[in-house]
Amino acid sequence: MPAQDPAGPTQEFVSDVFARGCTSRAAFEDVTSKWASLALLALGEGRYRFNALRRRIDGVSERMLSQTLQTLERDGMLTREVLTAIPPRVEYSLTPLGARVAEQLRGLADLLEASVPELQTARDSRERDRS
Numbered sequence: 001m002p003a004q005d006p007a008g009p010t011q012e013f014v015s016d017v018f019a020r021g022c023t024s025r026a027a028f029e030d031v032t033s034k035w036a037s038l039a040l041l042a043l044g045e046g047r048y049r050f051n052a053l054r055r056r057i058d059g060v061s062e063r064m065l066s067q068t069l070q071t072l073e074r075d076g077m078l079t080r081e082v083l084t085a086i087p088p089r090v091e092y093s094l095t096p097l098g099a100r101v102a103e104q105l106r107g108l109a110d111l112l113e114a115s116v117p118e119l120q121t122a123r124d125s126r127e128r129d130r131s
Contacts, residue, residue, distance in 0.1 A: 027075050035060050035068040037105055040094070043078060044102035047093040077101060 017024045030036055035057065042048060042056045054065050069092060072078045077098035083089040094102055112119070 030071050030075050031077070031101055031105075033068070035064055036072055039065070039068055039072060040077065040098060040102040041105055041109055043092060043094045044099065044106055047091050049089055049091050053092060072098065 015024045016022050017028050019025060031040065038057045038060070039053065042053055048056065050065070050069075053069075054060060054062060057065065060068075069078065069080070073080055076095055078092050078094050081091050081093070083091060
């Protein structure tokens with residue numbers, strides 16, 4: 001059995017999403033942006049070509065989707081595959097990490113979709129109180 005360091009683990013091996021410089025915090029910020037969350041949810045359904053993904057995520061601009069996909073690829077959440085065809089096509093799919101994150105986001109999305117009446121009641125009540 002290896003001896004344990006009495007000082008505990010070094011800071012470089014401690015992950016803490018609340019710590020400003022932690023890689024997990026940066027990835028959390030990336031994943032929880034509106035467009036990234038929606039892209040991960042859509043890609044959780046299967047592979048998508050860019051334009052099909054843009055149609056699936058209603059309201060996202062081409063530029064914003066492109067930036068979002070680049071960020072998610074950098075974070076290891078998805079892969080971009082260039083298919084040799086005429087014309088060339090690009091398809092996006094989730095990595096194993098991206099699939100695990102998408103699964104967690106799917107649970108949150110399902111909860112929110114099932115709670116629409118409750119959400120709408122709260123919003124209506126807030127609007128009445130402001131009037």
